[in-house]
Amino acid sequence: MLKGKVAVVSGAAQGLGKSFTHILLENGAQVAMLDVDEAGGQELQVQLNQQFGLERTQFYKADVASELQFTDVFQKIVSKFGHIDIFCNNAGIVDEKNWEKTVSINLSGVVRGTYLALDHMKKQNGGKGGIIINVASLAGLGPLPSAPVYTATKFGVVGFTRALSMASQASGYGVRINALCPSFVRTSLIDSFNQKEKTGNFHNLAAITQSLMEKFPIIEVEQVAKAFLHLVKDECVDGAALLVKNTGAEYVIFPKDMETTPISI
Numbered sequence: 001m002l003k004g005k006v007a008v009v010s011g012a013a014q015g016l017g018k019s020f021t022h023i024l025l026e027n028g029a030q031v032a033m034l035d036v037d038e039a040g041g042q043e044l045q046v047q048l049n050q051q052f053g054l055e056r057t058q059f060y061k062a063d064v065a066s067e068l069q070f071t072d073v074f075q076k077i078v079s080k081f082g083h084i085d086i087f088c089n090n091a092g093i094v095d096e097k098n099w100e101k102t103v104s105i106n107l108s109g110v111v112r113g114t115y116l117a118l119d120h121m122k123k124q125n126g127g128k129g130g131i132i133i134n135v136a137s138l139a140g141l142g143p144l145p146s147a148p149v150y151t152a153t154k155f156g157v158v159g160f161t162r163a164l165s166m167a168s169q170a171s172g173y174g175v176r177i178n179a180l181c182p183s184f185v186r187t188s189l190i191d192s193f194n195q196k197e198k199t200g201n202f203h204n205l206a207a208i209t210q211s212l213m214e215k216f217p218i219i220e221v222e223q224v225a226k227a228f229l230h231l232v233k234d235e236c237v238d239g240a241a242l243l244v245k246n247t248g249a250e251y252v253i254f255p256k257d258m259e260t261t262p263i264s265i
């Protein structure tokens with residue numbers, strides 16, 4: 001049970017963020033939902049208040065790409081709930097045309113959110129410790145050819161999470177940091193892979209993406225939410241990447257030594 005725990009989920013108005021919010025509420029936590037979609041977020045808050053009771057959920061409008069907005073909303077959340085135990089950097093987009101926006105949201109937004117949460121949670125600052133979960137992707141473990149920038153941001157999230165987890169352990173912060181790496185999930189995001197305005201130069205590769213979706217069949221948000229909950233609850237897991245596919249969830253074993261082929265120079 002997560003009774004007494006306070007969670008923050010970015011990109012919570014729909015898709016995976018909505019399902020993470022739901023499973024956290026079902027397990028007793030209070031959840032601050034953050035999203036740029038004000039109408040969707042407000043509507044979801046009304047619905048969740050009816051289902052779980054008032055004061056369990058609060059929606060905040062903020063763009064994770066904006067230092068000002070994210071910091072401001074973070075302070076508001078701490079003022080309302082008193083503390084934060086669980087922080088999920090979930091907001092993300094696919095936009096290969098406007099690739100700088102993709103980097104700002106998918107990678108800079110994750111770094112920003114993680115540092116805000118870490119500063120608040122770490123024991124050195126009087127915090128109680130906690131857990132940060134960064135939503136990466138299977139595309140953070142292997143390249144998705146139709147979305148090179150999306151792939152880069154997700155590799156970045158996995159690398160950032162692993163390095164920061166080691167830094168947190170070495171510094172005694174008491175904060176666990178893990179990455180969640182789902183394969184294709186049935187949300188509106190995967191429609192982006194078919195849209196020319198999102199895939200830009202790589203629209204011609206839509207058929208490759210389609211065949212990859214056959215190789216990695218689309219899974220449902222509820223399955224990813226169960227894996228998410230596992231990461232929240234398992235206090236032994238730190239610095240991990242949890243892959244979620246149609247066949248189940250598995251921790252990635254990263255090689256200790258890189259495999260290389262020598263060349264003569």
Ligand SMILES: NC(=O)C1=CN([C@@H]2O[C@H](COP(=O)(O)OP(=O)(O)OC[C@H]3O[C@@H](n4cnc5c(N)ncnc54)[C@H](O)[C@@H]3O)[C@@H](O)[C@H]2O)C=CC1
Nearest residue numbers: 011013014015016035036063064091092137184185187189
């Ligand atoms: N759907 C999929 O196949 C997979 C998704 N993911 C990742 O999961 C995360 C969630 O994606 P989905 O739920 O599928 O997408 P979605 O498009 O259904 O939901 C994303 C949510 O993030 C919000 N958002 C977008 N930009 C934002 C910003 N700048 N600030 C705050 N909120 C913002 C949107 O308004 C939306 O509510 C993303 O990081 C995505 O890369 C990872 C693997 C697979």
Ligand SMILES: CCCCCC(=O)/C=C/[C@H]1[C@H](O)CC(=O)[C@@H]1CCCCCCC(=O)O
Nearest residue numbers: 137138139141142143144145183184212252
């Ligand atoms: C140790 C397990 C690593 C598994 C990595 C893997 O299987 C990667 C596969 C990619 C392959 O290189 C070609 C692909 O397209 C795979 C990535 C598929 C990305 C799904 C992205 C879903 C999303 O974020 O929307």
